[in-house]
Amino acid sequence: MRQAQRQRADELHDAREIQSRLLPKSIPQVKDYEIAAMTQQLRYVGGDFYDVVRISQTQTALCIADVSGKGMPAALLMSSLQAALRPLMWDTQSPRELCRRLNHILCEIAPVGKFVSFFYAVLDSKDNRLTYCNAGHNACELNAAGAVLGQFPDWVYEQSEVQLRPGDMLTMFTDGLIDACDRDDEPFGEDRLLSIARENRTAGADGLKTLLMRAASEHCGGRFQDDATMIVLRAV
Numbered sequence: 001m002r003q004a005q006r007q008r009a010d011e012l013h014d015a016r017e018i019q020s021r022l023l024p025k026s027i028p029q030v031k032d033y034e035i036a037a038m039t040q041q042l043r044y045v046g047g048d049f050y051d052v053v054r055i056s057q058t059q060t061a062l063c064i065a066d067v068s069g070k071g072m073p074a075a076l077l078m079s080s081l082q083a084a085l086r087p088l089m090w091d092t093q094s095p096r097e098l099c100r101r102l103n104h105i106l107c108e109i110a111p112v113g114k115f116v117s118f119f120y121a122v123l124d125s126k127d128n129r130l131t132y133c134n135a136g137h138n139a140c141e142l143n144a145a146g147a148v149l150g151q152f153p154d155w156v157y158e159q160s161e162v163q164l165r166p167g168d169m170l171t172m173f174t175d176g177l178i179d180a181c182d183r184d185d186e187p188f189g190e191d192r193l194l195s196i197a198r199e200n201r202t203a204g205a206d207g208l209k210t211l212l213m214r215a216a217s218e219h220c221g222g223r224f225q226d227d228a229t230m231i232v233l234r235a236v
Contacts, residue, residue: 028054030125032166032236034205035062038213039229040176046227047074048174049081053089058126061089064137064231065118066174073114080109081116081149095120095133096159103135103149103157110150117148119172123164128235130170131161138175138190169208170233171197176226180216188219205232 027035039048047067055061065081067074084105088098098120106116119142121132135157136148146157171193180188196215200208209232216228 023049024051024053027052028060030054030060030123032128033060033123033125034234034236035060035231036205036209037229037231038209039227040213040224041227046070047078048176048227048229049078050172050229050231051082051085051089052231053086055089055092055122058124059092060123060125061120062123062172062231062233063089063118063120064172064174064229065116066137066176066227066229067116068114070226073111077106077110077114077116077150081106081118094159095122095131096157099133099135099146099149099157100155103147103155104153106150107153115148115150117174121170121172123233128164129161130164130233131159133157133159138173138178142170164235166235167201168235169197169201169205171208171212172231172233173212174227174229176224176228177212177216177230179226180220180224180228182219182221188216192219205234208232208234 023039027037035052037050037052039050047069049065051063053061067077084102088101093101099118117137118135119137121130123130132142133146134142135146147155178188178190178193193212196212197208200211203211209230212230
């Protein structure tokens with residue numbers, strides 16, 4: 001029994017190590033912008049994913065995803081998402097087309113009932129334009145709505161764009177952050193997140209990331225019920 005438990009612990013440790021290598025080791029520096037990101041896993045492995053990739057001299061791709069479920073099944077689907085996503089990012093697809101192609105791939109491999117909410121954006125730092133597609137992820141104020149990935153193979157995705165000005169800030173997050181509940185089962189919530197973000201607009205991307213994660217942790221007493229991940233983009 002002890003040997004089996006030790007083997008199980010070793011397997012979980014190795015899985016966590018492999019999964020951590022799928023997340024970016026560093027965030028690209030983009031002129032006139034700040035970008036910060038972090039993730040907090042509920043278990044040894046999880047289903048949250050984010051990436052920030054410079055895909056050209058003036059374009060940077062940012063994405064965040066949340067796989068349904070928890071633990072090893074979610075981690076395996078997250079790994080499949082990452083493997084399928086990277087080639088599409090380098091192929092400089094539009095956000096809408098990237099989501100369409102990624103959805104086709106995940107519809108073929110995702111188990112019944114499993115899906116991925118996904119937000120993908122391309123920042124053009126020359127034109128100060130953010131073009132994005134939202135596939136069933138937390139919308140907040142950027143919609144361009146579409147279905148989650150891995151469920152509807154023929155879904156036609158939309159995309160939209162927004163012009164960025166100095167001081168503008170974009171916060172991307174998974175529902176583990178806003179669904180973190182206190183002892184009375186009251187969630188941290190989007191309203192509280194937005195209020196903190198607006199009150200700390202000058203904190204910078206890294207500062208705001210830390211403030212929001214700390215506020216959510218204090219709200220739930222450090223007892224997150226799901227993986228919590230965040231990317232903050234700020235025009236300076």
